[in-house]
Amino acid sequence: MAAFKTIYKHRAYPSKEQKGTLTRQMFLLKEILNSLPEKSKEGIPQEKLLPVKNGL
Numbered sequence: 001m002a003a004f005k006t007i008y009k010h011r012a013y014p015s016k017e018q019k020g021t022l023t024r025q026m027f028l029l030k031e032i033l034n035s036l037p038e039k040s041k042e043g044i045p046q047e048k049l050l051p052v053k054n055g056l
Helices: 016-034
Strands: none
Touching: none
């Protein structure tokens, strides 16, 4: 008997309120990460850092 694997694809369609909340949370996370002292960023490759406010 052949075994079949079922694949499910999901996509989120947030409401306007949820989209605003997610956008704000991502902005705050970016600000926190980018405000870390340079010394703690030494182990993070440059391409992994999030863009700064002026670079958006």
